[in-house]
Amino acid sequence: MKNNENSDIHLVINIAQQTLILYQHNKKMAQYAVSTAKNGIGSQQDSGCTPLGKHFIAKKIGASEPINTVFIGRVPTGEIYEAKLGMLHPERDWILSRILWLGGVEEGLNKGSNSEGGCDTYQRYIYIHGTPDSEPMGEPLSHGCIRMRNEDIIKLFDQVEAGTSVVIIAH
Template sequence: MDENKLSWYLAHHTEQSCALHIEVGKQQCHLLNRQLQLVQSFTVSTAKNGISNQRNSNGTPSGLLSIAERIGNEQPLGMRFIGRVPTGEIVVPEVDVPANPMVGDYILTRILRLTGLEPGINLGGDVDTYDRYIYFHGTNEEYLIGSPVSHGCIRMRNDDILSLFSLVNCGTPVLISN
């Protein structure tokens, strides 16, 4: 882990009480305290196409980012979002491999929208994470968590995104690395 980036960010943003580190190679999200000590880990699913900051790559961005928006507070577990707006539809996620899987990659329960913090790497131009609509979010395909299958987002089990959402704020730093 490039602890220097997270240490620098936390030193300059004393209002932040934690940080996140995504290890794409292990499909893990680690919640860290201000001293960068492990508090909790979650299994996630990142992009099928691996790491890429490029627009239209369907890759998970890398580098230092932060949470820009928290969407879905007080919505029920399984709420489906389209365009970051709750639809009113509650979806029960598939936790085991289904005989007839649902069609579609649904965004459920909560959204943590990311923005890049490194100009030319994940901020601005054709590498802008915010403009790519990259999120942490719940999924209807919980049975795929732990495998790289997303279109760039960081998918989580719905109970896990609910927990993580309650622990982070806008501005929480996120380091994504291989």
């Protein structure tokens, strides 16, 4: 896991606007609607919140998988998501198509721990990932991760690499 701050590509996730913007050479190249945490902003372990600050893509998972591939524990289950499968398992938090696993770089904010306990984005399994197309975008509904449309996460996945800088801002 290493942060590639010198890359010409970086991502900015804006929680108030529920957007993810891809910049290349500081020029806006793409903007996507996202869904961040229903519980709001925060970095503590088990908070169900989306962490703020400087991050990087620690791992890319699912490169060759078909769209709507279902992941559990970052491993494809062999299932392809469809509405019927969603109705059979309403309790699942669907992680689909691709996973960009984030790591924090700011000690005590989104890396390691602080006076309140663990606050490590990577250890909290915070991802940018696909979600069922029936799930709304543009409103905070996740368990801490950044959800995207499946077609969007596949496009984004192909444009970034491990080490790409990701900044999560409140507004």
